Amino acid sequence: MNSFRSILRNRLGAAVAVSTLACGIGVAVALIILVDALTWRGPSAVADPERLVAFSATSNYVEYRSLADVRGATLAAVVRTELPLGAGGSTNYMAVECISPNYFGVVGVRAAQGRLLLPSDADRDAIVLSDALWRRLGQPALGSDVVVGLRRYAIVGVTPAGFAGLEFAPASAWITLEGSPDPCSFTGRSLLASAASFWLGIVGRLANDATVPQLDAEIARRIAQAGELRGGGRSAIARTACE
Numbered sequence: 001m002n003s004f005r006s007i008l009r010n011r012l013g014a015a016v017a018v019s020t021l022a023c024g025i026g027v028a029v030a031l032i033i034l035v036d037a038l039t040w041r042g043p044s045a046v047a048d049p050e051r052l053v054a055f056s057a058t059s060n061y062v063e064y065r066s067l068a069d070v071r072g073a074t075l076a077a078v079v080r081t082e083l084p085l086g087a088g089g090s091t092n093y094m095a096v097e098c099i100s101p102n103y104f105g106v107v108g109v110r111a112a113q114g115r116l117l118l119p120s121d122a123d124r125d126a127i128v129l130s131d132a133l134w135r136r137l138g139q140p141a142l143g144s145d146v147v148v149g150l151r152r153y154a155i156v157g158v159t160p161a162g163f164a165g166l167e168f169a170p171a172s173a174w175i176t177l178e179g180s181p182d183p184c185s186f187t188g189r190s191l192l193a194s195a196a197s198f199w200l201g202i203v204g205r206l207a208n209d210a211t212v213p214q215l216d217a218e219i220a221r222r223i224a225q226a227g228e229l230r231g232g233g234r235s236a237i238a239r240t241a242c243e
Helices: 004-023 061-066 103-107 119-123 131-136 212-225
Strands: 032-034 052-055 073-084 093-099 126-129 145-148 151-158 173-176 201-206
Touching (some): 061 073, 093 103, 103 201, 131 151
Parallel strands (some): 126 151
Antiparallel strands (some): 145 151
């Protein structure tokens, strides 16, 4: 399974390689990388992909919530899992992204049909389908149900054809992390209250007046204040140029 964690690790390695070629010896491994500028081009449906950043090290929900009001960027949580599609013990697994309700707004994606997930969906079983899955299922009507991971979800929207997540492998659907904490956990039980496990991806959008070094310093300061600094003083963001 291509997890968010493994993908980000691969991106970080590529980022370090690119920086090394450009700047020579001395590139430091960091906690955050720019999603678009270093190793790939963002999906066509994403607005201003050059403003997107992502943690290269996995985090957890407790840490994500502690950084929710960080200055310089709006952050969202995402973790990818594989869940069966359909009832009756289906072996037809698909990639599902469990997200914070603000994820699509942070990424900069608008619904092609219906709407995307909202904070109120944390209290209900709502799902957004990729265009590819929606067509594969026979273009079901908005409001109809689909069974994913042995749970019944109401279809509230469909993403544009050009968007299937930020990982290299496409995602088929999105559900709220808060509304489905058990199926979204690799343990099968909610990890939302655990500060000891590091399993969650964090993506963000830089504010128009913010820079990568500013966000670097702010996140490092916030993590240090929370007593959760990992890596012994590593920078919070991988640089895109020599500094």
